[in-house]
Amino acid sequence: MNFGQSLLEALESLNANKLRSSLTMLGIVIGVGAVIAMLSIGAGAQSTITGSIQDIGSNLIFVSSQRSDAVRNPKPLTIEDAQAIADPLQAPSVDQVAPTIQGKIELSFGGESVTTSVTGVTANYSQVNNETLYEGDFITVEQNYERASVVILGPTTAEDLFGYIDGVVGQTIRLDGQPFRVIGILDSKGGGSFGNQDDRALVPLSTAQMRLIHRSPSNRVDSLTIQAVNSESVINASDEITQILQTRHRTAVGADDFSIFTQQAILDIATTITGVFTVFLGGVAAISLLVGGIGIMNIMLVSVTERTREIGLRKALGGRKRDITIQFLTESSLLSLFGGLIGIFLGWLISLIVGEIAAASGTPFTPVVGLDSILLATLFSTAVGLFFGIYPATRAANLEPVEALRSE
Amino acid sequence: MVVGWEECSVDNPVIVANHLAKIYKMGKVEVHALVDVSLQINRGEVVSIMGPSGSGKSTLMNILGCLDLPSKGEYMLDGEMVSTLNDDQLASIRNRKVGFVFQSFNLLTRSTALVNVELPLRYAGISSGRKIIAQEALEAVGLGPRIHHKPSELSGGQQQRVAIARALVNKPAILMADEPTGNLDSKVGQEIMDLLLNLNKESGTTLIIVTHDPEISAQTQRVIKLRDGLVENNS
Numbered sequence: 291m292n293f294g295q296s297l298l299e300a301l302e303s304l305n306a307n308k309l310r311s312s313l314t315m316l317g318i319v320i321g322v323g324a325v326i327a328m329l330s331i332g333a334g335a336q337s338t339i340t341g342s343i344q345d346i347g348s349n350l351i352f353v354s355s356q357r358s359d360a361v362r363n364p365k366p367l368t369i370e371d372a373q374a375i376a377d378p379l380q381a382p383s384v385d386q387v388a389p390t391i392q393g394k395i396e397l398s399f400g401g402e403s404v405t406t407s408v409t410g411v412t413a414n415y416s417q418v419n420n421e422t423l424y425e426g427d428f429i430t431v432e433q434n435y436e437r438a439s440v441v442i443l444g445p446t447t448a449e450d451l452f453g454y455i456d457g458v459v460g461q462t463i464r465l466d467g468q469p470f471r472v473i474g475i476l477d478s479k480g481g482g483s484f485g486n487q488d489d490r491a492l493v494p495l496s497t498a499q500m501r502l503i504h505r506s507p508s509n510r511v512d513s514l515t516i517q518a519v520n521s522e523s524v525i526n527a528s529d530e531i532t533q534i535l536q537t538r539h540r541t542a543v544g545a546d547d548f549s550i551f552t553q554q555a556i557l558d559i560a561t562t563i564t565g566v567f568t569v570f571l572g573g574v575a576a577i578s579l580l581v582g583g584i585g586i587m588n589i590m591l592v593s594v595t596e597r598t599r600e601i602g603l604r605k606a607l608g609g610r611k612r613d614i615t616i617q618f619l620t621e622s623s624l625l626s627l628f629g630g631l632i633g634i635f636l637g638w639l640i641s642l643i644v645g646e647i648a649a650a651s652g653t654p655f656t657p658v659v660g661l662d663s664i665l666l667a668t669l670f671s672t673a674v675g676l677f678f679g680i681y682p683a684t685r686a687a688n689l690e691p692v693e694a695l696r697s698e
Numbered sequence: 699m700v701v702g703w704e705e706c707s708v709d710n711p712v713i714v715a716n717h718l719a720k721i722y723k724m725g726k727v728e729v730h731a732l733v734d735v736s737l738q739i740n741r742g743e744v745v746s747i748m749g750p751s752g753s754g755k756s757t758l759m760n761i762l763g764c765l766d767l768p769s770k771g772e773y774m775l776d777g778e779m780v781s782t783l784n785d786d787q788l789a790s791i792r793n794r795k796v797g798f799v800f801q802s803f804n805l806l807t808r809s810t811a812l813v814n815v816e817l818p819l820r821y822a823g824i825s826s827g828r829k830i831i832a833q834e835a836l837e838a839v840g841l842g843p844r845i846h847h848k849p850s851e852l853s854g855g856q857q858q859r860v861a862i863a864r865a866l867v868n869k870p871a872i873l874m875a876d877e878p879t880g881n882l883d884s885k886v887g888q889e890i891m892d893l894l895l896n897l898n899k900e901s902g903t904t905l906i907i908v909t910h911d912p913e914i915s916a917q918t919q920r921v922i923k924l925r926d927g928l929v930e931n932n933s
Binding site for chain 1: 763793809
C-alpha cells in the first residue's frame with residue numbers, strides 16, 4: 291500500500307469516530323498550544339528586557355564596590371577614583387564618569403508624601419544615562435559645587451506628589467524634612483524590567499553626600515557610571531578602569547573590592563535569566579504535551595481492541611505486519627499532526643491575547659511566535675504521535691489472524 | 699523438492715497435506731485439535747469439510763487457508779511449501795492464492811463495496827487499474843450497479859456477494875468458504891451456493907466449503923468428514 295492510500299484510509303477511520311478523534315486531539319492541542327504560548331511569551335519577555343537594557347546606552351560600564359571575604363581591607367569607591375578614571379591620560383578609552391549615591395528618601399509636598407529612590411548625580415549624569423527633561427533644566431556643575439537644594443523628579447513621582455506634572459517646576463518640596471526646589475521633570479521612560487524608571491528623584495551629588503544620604507563629610511560614592519568613547523572601546527575601558535582601581539585600592543590580584551559590569555554583561559545575564567525562564571515554562575508546557583501523547587496511546591489501544599476483527603480480516607486478505615503497523619501509525623501521527631496544527635493556532639492566539647493584556651496594562655510587550663517554535667512544536671507533536679503510536683500499532687500487527695478473526 | 703511433488707501427483711493437486719497435526723497449549727494442558735490429517739484436493743474440485751463442533755474443521759480450514767501453521771506435518775498449496783513460511787510470506791500466500799468467504803461476511807463497514815473489493819489488490823501492491831479490476835469482480839457476482847454502496851445499505855445476500863468478489867479479485871488458487879450460507883435464509887443461501895458453484899465452473903477455482911449443513915455438502919463433489927482431529931472418510 292502506498293503512502294497516499296494509508297493517509298486516506300486513516301482519515302476515513304478518524305472521520306468515522308469524530309468525537310473520539312477530536313477529544314484525543316485536544317490533549318495535543320493544549321500541549322502544543324501551551325508550548326507555543328510559553329515560548330513566544332518567553333521570547334517576547336527576552337526582547338523587551340534586552341531592549342530596555344539597550345536603551346540605557348550601548349557603551350556604558352557600571353562600577354560598584356563589592357565586599358568580599360577575599361579582600362582584607364576593602365575600600366569604597368570615591369570621588370577621587372572617579373576623577374582618576376576620568377583622566378584621559380590614565381584611561382584614554384573613557385569618555386565620561388558619572389559617580390552616584392543612592393538612597394531611599396521620603397519626599398513630601400503639602401499633605402502628600404512618597405518614599406522613592408533618590409540618586410545623587412553630577413552634571414554629566416544626564417548625558418551618560420541618556421536622560422531628557424520634560425520640563426526645566428538639569429542639575430548644573432555650579433549647583434553641585436555649592437550643594438544646592440534642588441531636585442529633579444521622575445514623572446510618576448511628580449504625579450504622586452502633586453497629582454499633575456505640568457507647572458511643578460519651581461515648587462518647593464521636602465526631602466527628609468529639608469526644603470528642595472524642583473528644577474526639572476524627567477521624560478517618561480516607561481516601566482522597565484528593573485522597576486519603574488519614572489518613579490525616582492535626582493539631587494546634586496554633593497548635596498546627597500553631605501546632607502541627604504550620607505550626612506557626613508566623605509568622598510564615598512556608591513557606583514560609577516562610565517561612558518566609553520564608543521561601544522568598541524568598552525572592553526579596553528573596563529581594563530583601564532580595573533587597573534586604575536586596583537592600583538588605587540592596592541588590592542591583591544584576584545581580590546578586587548569593586549565589580550565592573552558592562553552593559554554586555556548585564557545583557558548576557560538578562561538573556562540567561564529569561565532563557566532559563568523560557569525553558570522552564572516550555573518544559574512545564576511540554577509535560578502537558580506528553581500527557582496528550584499518552585492520551586493518544588490510550589485511544590489507539592482502545593481502537594486496536596475494538597478493531598481486532600478488522601485487523602484479522604486485513605491479515606487474512608494479505609495484509610502484512612508492516613501494512614497494519616503503518617495503518618495504525620498513520621492514524622496516530624495524523625491525530626497528533628492535526629492537534630499540533632490547531633495547537634499552534636491556539637498558542638498564537640494565547641500569546642496575542644497576552645500581548646494585548648500587557649499593552650493595555652502599560653507594559654509594551656510583544657510575544658514573538660517564532661518559526662523555530664512552530665517547527666519545534668510540529669516536529670515534537672508528530673514525534674509524540676509516532677512514539678505513542680508504536681506500541682498500539684505493534685500490538686495490532688502482532689495479532690494472530692486466527693484469533694483476531696474469532697473475536698467479536 | 700517442489701518439482702518432485704508435482705511430478706508424483708497424477709491428478710494435478712492444488713492442496714497436498716501430509717500428516718497434519720495441530721496442538722494448542724492452553725496453560726499446561728495440550729489440546730490436540732488435529733491429530734493426523736492427510737488429504738489431497740485437485741485443482742477445480744469442489745470439496746466440503748464437515749464435522750461436529752470440536753472435530754477440528756476450523757483448525758483444518760485455518761491451516762489450509764494459511765492463517766495458521768501446523769504443529770507437525772507438511773502442507774503444500776499450489777506448488778508452494780507453506781509449513782515453513784514466516785508471517786509475511788504467509789500473508790503474501792493468503793493474498794495471492796487464497797480467497798476467504800466468512801459466515802459473517804467480514805466487510806469493512808465504513809467503506810463502499812468497491813473499496814472492500816479493492817483491499818486485497820492494495821495489499822498485493824497493485825497501484826493502477828485497481829478500480830476497474832474490483833468493478834469487474836463485483837459485476838461477476840451480479841452487483842454491478844451497487845459498487846458504491848456501503849455494507850449497511852446492502853442485504854445479507856448482497857454483502858456475501860461483495861465478500862465473494864473480494865475473495866476472487868486476486869484470482870486465487872483456492873476459495874475457502876466458512877459456513878458461507880450460515881447467516882442467510884435458505885433461499886438466499888441457495889443463491890449464494892449457486893453463485894459459488896457457477897464461479898467454480900466458469901473459472902475453475904478450487905472451492906472448499908466448511909459446513910455442517912448436509913444440503914450444502916450434498917452439492918459438492920466430495921465430502922471430507924472430520925471427527926476428533928482425524929479424517930473419518932476420505933472418499
